[in-house]
Amino acid sequence: MFELFKARAEAVGAEVHRVPAAAVLGKVVEIVGRERTSDEPGGRAVWCQGRIGQGLPDPGALAWSIPGLSFEVTRERAAASRVGITEFDWALAETGTLAQDATDPRLRLASTLPETHVALVRTSTILPDLECLLVRIDPRRLRYLALVTGPSRTADIERVLTIGVHGPRKLVVVAVDDPEETP
Template structure:
């Protein structure tokens, strides 16, 4: 299912990676932040929304990265270049990510920044929406968001513009070994 998801997501402009565990995921994220010149200046910062992925991660080393904050507020996210958040599921046949965005930090990190880095447990790739809806409950999932590729819109003249209403770039990182993790 990973290959189908990758094909579908790549077709709409997302970048898709798969790593063997948390350590490799953190290394990739640090590399991406450095490549994007994340520093402690407005428009150059990064925000990382709290989630289960961060359990057991040495935040001390991450906090040494200039411009990275784990405190996600509207102001910080609006001034951030990169937002990092966890996704609950990935739907293979559409290349879509699914996130319970009940927490405001998840919405802010995934929609106000220019670049969104999405972390997804590899085990949470589902084949289609029918499979997805059999795994989520309306009682516990109050605010479900589907994300398919970078933000895009077209005006009345059908001119496609990327990033007007959200991130211009979507980087998806599937992390093996996070079985059973969902938000």
């Protein structure tokens, strides 16, 4: 199912990588390094850690490898960041869409305000389609479902497409295999 998800996500402008769990930090450092983050406003990075990030080194130890990185996600910090890193709960193979319980506003800030969004998702949570996702959701618990398909895009009445007007200009998906999975 990963290959279908990758093909569909790339078709709408996302960049997609697949890594084993042990390599996720190295891949994130590589991706963020290409964006040339710094501790200057407009050049920073914010990371709203979730379950995938729990196995990573102490946040202070990451500062040397990602300049300007903060795990404290505020509106001001996210707005001054070039890169936002978040984790998604599911992915939909049929459309190349990422899905996230974004009830926590920090997730929305880190995924929408920076110009580059790095989205981490477990390959084991790639579902065939939206219908399969909807049967897994408890609307009494989940207050804000975010669905992301490619970088932000909009077109005017003359059909002139513009990327990044209402969100990130670039979406980079890192699909993370659980230790027992093999690609």
